[in-house]
Amino acid sequence: MDLRIFTEPQQGASYDTLLSVAKATEELGYDAFFRSDHYLRMGAVDGLPGPTDAWITLAGLARETKRIRLGTLMTAGTFRLPGVLAIQVAQVDQMSGGRVELGLGAGWYEEEHTAYGIPFPKEKFSRLEEQLAIVTGLWSTPVGRTFDFDGVHYQLKDSPALPKPAQRRIPVLIGGHGTQRTPRLAARFADEFNIPFASVDDTERQFGRVREAAEAHGRKPDEIVYSNALVACVGKDDAEVARRAAVIGREVDELKANGLAGSPDEVVDKIGRYREVGSSRIYLQILDLHDLHDLDHLELIASRVQSQLG
Incomplete structure (x- = not known):
């Protein structure tokens, strides 16, 4: 079972904070550092010092880490034109020596689009399908040949389809709870399918x-x-679990029902249930990044949870 660290910087984190978390991720033996792609806070937090861009962040981390995989859950298709995204991701992959993965979704948070003047089209899913076809098509076009695409939303003509990633194929992640179109899109394009914040039963069905x-x-x-992607709230004892839950504004019982919360042994048991229904990778959503005062959360999970999973 791979454990990956998944952060939500729009809730309040500078690049330096994210760099510290990414370095801890690498030093503690986790498989990867991922981040969300949002420009506006959610819920009753101030979001200070303000948003950081996902791919600018990952470009920096590509040069300041050596082993861990780097990626997004999920890049919003509404934020970037697909040709530009293909260039950005391929460049960051080169900068990392071939450690990048692209999670790409349709985009859903309308308020952040309004806040920053980003168009929020109605036909997001059909756009996503074309975006995936373009990004993967550009990367897979042999050097010396050109790439054309004539879609409803995007048209490309005589693209040199450069630059190429360092990897032969950048892993593409698709995720969500949709019961029909999402599985079909994953079947066509995905190297990995991720279901966020789902129960064991819902995970098995999806x-x-x-x-x-x-x-x-x-x-x-x-x-x-x-x-799976699941919020993590692990403590050595009940008091530590309660403290961590309070910091992120959640109730312990709710987190135990809907996430990975409790003692290390409780969390190992819960992860085992996800493994039984086919999950081989867990993205641990770490919500308390403020002032870096809880990096020992990552150390506890590494030493007391990851060590038991093999």
């Missing part, structure tokens, strides 16, 4: 839909990695 869609598309279902 993984089943993706497996069925993969077979219908002519792919072996096991070609796809299946993963």
Whole structure:
């Protein structure tokens, strides 16, 4: 079971904070550092010092880390034109020596679009399908050949399809709870399917839909990695769990029901239930980054949870 660290910087984190978390992620033996792609805080937080851009952040981390994978859950398709995104991600992959992964979604948070003057189209899912086709098509076009695309939303003509990533293929993550279109899109494009903040039962059902869609598309279902994203709130004792829950404005019982909360042994048991339904990777959503006063949370999970998972 791979454990990855997943941060939400729009809630309040500078680049220096994220760098410290990424370095701790690497030093403690986690598999990857991922971040959200949002420009506006959510909930009753001030969001200070303000948003950081996902791909600028990852470009910096690409030069300041050596081992961990780096990526997004999920880059918003509304934020970037697909040709530009393909260039950005390929460049960061080169900068990292081939450690980048791209999670790409349709975009959903209308308020951040309004706040920063970003168009919020109604037909986001059909745009996402074209974006995935363009990004992956540009990367896979042989050097010396050109790439064309004639879609409803995007048209490319005689693109040199450069630069190329360092990796032969950058892993593409697709995720969500949609029961029909999302599994079909994952079957067509995904190297990994991620379901965020879902119960074990809902996870099992959604993984089943993706497996069925993969077979219908002519792919072996096991070609796809299946993963979860879940909020983490782990403590050595009840008091520490309660303190961490309070800092992020959540109730312990609710976190135990909907996330990975409690003692290390409780969390290991819960992760085991996700593994039984096919999950091989967990993105641990770490919400308390403010002032870096709780990096020992990452150390506790590494020493008392990750060590038991093998």
